[in-house]
Amino acid sequence: MCSLIASAAHGAQPTLKDAFKNDFLVGAALNPSQFCESNAVEAAIVKTQFNCISPENVLKWEKIHPQPGQYDFTLADRYVNFGQKNHMFIVGHNLVWHSQTPDWVFQDNKRNPVDRDTLLARMREHIFTVAGRYQGKIGGWDVVNEALNEDGTLRQSPWLKIIGEDYLLKAYQFAHEADPATELYYNDFSLENPAKRNGAVALIKKLQSQGVHLAAVGLQGHYNLDWPADQELGETIETFSKLGVKVSITELDVNVLPSVTGYQGAEVSMNFSSRPELNPYTNGLPDPVQQKLARRYADLFSVLVKHRREIERVTFWGVTDGNSWLNDWPVKGRTNYPLLFDRNGKPKPAFKAVMRTAHEKIEDLAQP
Numbered sequence: 001m002c003s004l005i006a007s008a009a010h011g012a013q014p015t016l017k018d019a020f021k022n023d024f025l026v027g028a029a030l031n032p033s034q035f036c037e038s039n040a041v042e043a044a045i046v047k048t049q050f051n052c053i054s055p056e057n058v059l060k061w062e063k064i065h066p067q068p069g070q071y072d073f074t075l076a077d078r079y080v081n082f083g084q085k086n087h088m089f090i091v092g093h094n095l096v097w098h099s100q101t102p103d104w105v106f107q108d109n110k111r112n113p114v115d116r117d118t119l120l121a122r123m124r125e126h127i128f129t130v131a132g133r134y135q136g137k138i139g140g141w142d143v144v145n146e147a148l149n150e151d152g153t154l155r156q157s158p159w160l161k162i163i164g165e166d167y168l169l170k171a172y173q174f175a176h177e178a179d180p181a182t183e184l185y186y187n188d189f190s191l192e193n194p195a196k197r198n199g200a201v202a203l204i205k206k207l208q209s210q211g212v213h214l215a216a217v218g219l220q221g222h223y224n225l226d227w228p229a230d231q232e233l234g235e236t237i238e239t240f241s242k243l244g245v246k247v248s249i250t251e252l253d254v255n256v257l258p259s260v261t262g263y264q265g266a267e268v269s270m271n272f273s274s275r276p277e278l279n280p281y282t283n284g285l286p287d288p289v290q291q292k293l294a295r296r297y298a299d300l301f302s303v304l305v306k307h308r309r310e311i312e313r314v315t316f317w318g319v320t321d322g323n324s325w326l327n328d329w330p331v332k333g334r335t336n337y338p339l340l341f342d343r344n345g346k347p348k349p350a351f352k353a354v355m356r357t358a359h360e361k362i363e364d365l366a367q368p
Contacts, residue, residue: 016340016351017051019358023305025089025313027052029251032075034319035082041345042319047086052313054091054250055079056325061101065126068104073133080137089313091250092134094142094187095127096171098157099268106158119162124174131178140183142218142250143175144168148188150265152199168203172212187218187250189266192228192236204243216312217243218250222266225256225296233303241310249304251317253338254296254350255326256289257281263330270330279334290349293337298353305357320345 016026028050033039035046035053046053057063058075065071083090105122108114114122131141147168149155159167172184186204191197200217207214217240219233228236237247251266257279260272272278281289304311318324322343326336340351 014355014358016049016354019355020305020308020314021051023308024311025052025315026050027054027089027091027313027315028319029054029056029093029315029317030079030082030319031056031323032058032078033323035079036075037082042323045319045341045345050088052089052091052315053079053083054093054315056318057100059092059130060094060097061105061126063100064130066102071129076130076134080134084137089139090134090137091313091315092131092138092141092182093250094145095131095175096123096143096159096167097145098155098159099146106162113158113162116163119159120167120170123159123163123167123171127171127174128178131175131182135179136181138179138182140185140215141175141179142185142187143171145187146189147186148196148199148203150190150193150196152195152197152202154199154203169207169210169212172207172214176213183215184213185216185218185248185250186214187220189220189222189251190264191217191219192232193264197236197239201239201243204240204245208243214245216246216248218248220266220317221249221252221314222317223252223254223296223300224259224264225254225292227264230299230303233300234307237303237307237310241307246312247307247310248312249314252300252314253317253324253326254293254300256285256293256337257326257334260330266329268329272331274331274333278331281337282335285337290337294349294353297340297350298357301354301357302360316340 020026028046030046030053034042037043058079064076080090106113106119147155154160154165175184188200191200204214219236240247260278304314316339318339320341320343321337321339324336324338326338327334340348340354342348
């Protein structure tokens with residue numbers, strides 16, 4: 001808190017990591033142009049503003065383990081080295097997911113489903129190889145990603161169909177064996193919705209009863225201008241905190257474009273045709289919407305600051321608007337504005353609104 005005041009007094013641009021350094025880590029998900037520093041502007045933003053990083057894609061199975069017995073650690077190593085060089089907390093994302101996992105993982109050489117033992121062996125070998133390589137370097141892993149349906153039941157993924165419900169337990173056991181010191185996380189979207197949240201609570205309780213030490217639950221935080229309500233977010237944080245785990249906001253962005261279906265999640269398989277009315281801001285974000293986005297971020301961070309004792313980190317899913325996945329999901333080729341920095345790397349009104357929540361926190365703490 002004092003560093004924020006000192007920065008302002010000396011005319012320096014306050015940073016997110018300094019503003020919230022006594023509350024939680026502030027991070028961003030990176031692509032290779034940022035951690036390889038070919039995009040100098042965005043690499044500089046990352047080094048200046050953030051103290052925590054996540055990999056957008058380079059640690060996912062299809063990138064790092066594309067063929068049986070074939071690993072490619074080139075970009076993953078660059079990502080980890082960037083974090084180490086800049087003294088950042090490094091997140092691994094992810095080890096077990098139904099998406100961006102090659103078909104061969106689940107199939108034999110005749111493209112038939114493998115049996116339980118074969119898939120478990122492949123899971124174990126992958127986790128031990130990847131998590132083991134970065135032992136002592138990656139501070140925490142999204143071990144299992146998006147295992148739940150919207151109604152809170154387990155997703156009928158190949159992992160579940162072939163192995164059974166204990167694939168989750170096995171994934172966490174393997175990750176802990178591969179790197180006993182790393183933190184283990186469960187990560188999912190729309191956990192603010194009661195049915196899915198209840199399913200996640202039941203899942204976490206079951207894993208805990210089986211001896212898994214889960215350090216945190218990741219709320220992905222793919223939000224829009226109207227969802228979730230502040231109360232829903234606060235209640236969700238409190239619900240998971242009562243289980244004895246921390247909460248992280250792991251993939252934060254705020255979608256400002258019209259919804260195609262009213263869907264509130266982040267199911268990556270969704271893909272809809274483009275229509276002009278779904279892409280209204282190709283020439284820039286109108287000021288009223290820009291201000292609404294700023295207010296939205298201010299409200300979200302007010303909730304997060306209020307619950308700072310329960311929160312481990314807040315990570316944005318991207319660095320600037322131009323490289324956000326929301327430009328191509330769930331409709332390809334749109335122009336979205338979901339982050340704190342614009343396409344030129346300049347801070348938006350939303351950045352200033354977020355920083356004001358840190359000032360307001362200081363003022364509240366200063367009250368007698």
